Amino acid sequence: MRFLSTRRKHPAAKPLTLLLALFMMGAVYALVSPAQPSAADPNTNPQVAQGKGLYDVTCSSCHGLNGEGSSQAPSLIGVGAAAVDFQMGTRRMPMAKPMAQAPRDSAPEYSEEEIAAIGAYVATLGAGPGVPSEDKYSPAGLTDEEIARGGELFRTNCSACHNIEGRGGALPEGAYAPSLHGVSSKHIYEALRTGPQQMPLFSEGALPDEDVKQIIGYLSKVEQQPQYGGLMLGAIGPVAEGFWGWLLGIGGLVLVAMWLAKKGARAR
Known part of the structure; x- marks a missing residue:
C-alpha cells in the first residue's frame, strides 16, 4: 500500500490505471458474454465454399462482398437460405436490370444444386429461415x-x-x-x-x-377449377361483380325509361 501511495502522483499513474481498468472490463466481458454461433468455414464445408464462389461472381456486386447490402440491394445478413431459394428459384434473382419489382421467370438461371450452395453460404452470414421440408x-x-x-x-x-x-x-x-x-x-x-x-x-x-x-x-x-368461359371480371370477388351488375342493370333500366318517356312525349 505504501508503495502505491508514494507513486500515485507519478505522471504515468493515471494512464496505467485507465489501461488496467479497460483490461479488467474486457476480461469480465469475455467471461460473462454468451458464446456466439460460429459461421461455417468455407474452407471446411465444400457446399459453402461453392456457394461463396458463386455469390462472389453473381451477387456481391449489388449485395456487397459480405452480404452487407448497398444502395442497389438490401443486406442478406439474416435472410436465411429460404430467401435465396425463393428469389433464385423463381428467377427473380439475379435481376437483369433495376426496376420497381423483380418479375418471376419460369426458367431459373442456376441449377438447384447451385442455388442450394448459395443459400448455404448466405445462411452463414446470419440466422434466418431455412429451406422448408x-x-x-x-x-x-x-x-x-x-x-x-x-x-x-x-x-x-x-x-x-x-x-x-x-x-x-x-x-x-x-x-x-x-x-x-x-x-x-x-x-x-x-x-x-x-x-x-x-x-x-x-x-x-x-x-x-x-x-x-x-x-x-x-x-x-x-x-x-375449370374455366367455363364468359366474363370473369378479373375474379375480384362478389363486391366488384355486384357493382358491375348494379351499374349495367340499373343503368340499362334508366336508359330504357328515359327512351320510353321521350317516345311518349313525341307521341303526344
Whole structure:
C-alpha cells in the first residue's frame, strides 16, 4: 500500500490505471458474454465454399462482398437460405436490370444444386429461415373443410393484394402483387416466411404451418377449377361483380325509361 501511495502522483499513474481498468472490463466481458454461433468455414464445408464462389461472381456486386447490402440491394445478413431459394428459384434473382419489382421467370438461371450452395453460404452470414421440408407446405391429404378454411385465411390475409383467386393485382409506386397461379407450394411457403419485396413477412407465430398448408391447398384447388368461359371480371370477388351488375342493370333500366318517356312525349 505504501508503495502505491508514494507513486500515485507519478505522471504515468493515471494512464496505467485507465489501461488496467479497460483490461479488467474486457476480461469480465469475455467471461460473462454468451458464446456466439460460429459461421461455417468455407474452407471446411465444400457446399459453402461453392456457394461463396458463386455469390462472389453473381451477387456481391449489388449485395456487397459480405452480404452487407448497398444502395442497389438490401443486406442478406439474416435472410436465411429460404430467401435465396425463393428469389433464385423463381428467377427473380439475379435481376437483369433495376426496376420497381423483380418479375418471376419460369426458367431459373442456376441449377438447384447451385442455388442450394448459395443459400448455404448466405445462411452463414446470419440466422434466418431455412429451406422448408415438404411436410411443411404440401397440401396432400387436406380435407374439404380444411381447404375451405384455407380460403377464409387467404381472403382475410392475402386477397387485398393478390385478388380473391390469387390472380395478382396492382400496388402503389409501380409495384404489384404477382399472380400465384403456377407457383410451387414450396415457393408460396417461402414467400410467406421471408416477406420478399412488397410482401409482409408472416412468422410461424402469426400464421402457423398448418394454416399455411391450408392456404396452399385452397390456391391449388382454385387453380384446378375449370374455366367455363364468359366474363370473369378479373375474379375480384362478389363486391366488384355486384357493382358491375348494379351499374349495367340499373343503368340499362334508366336508359330504357328515359327512351320510353321521350317516345311518349313525341307521341303526344
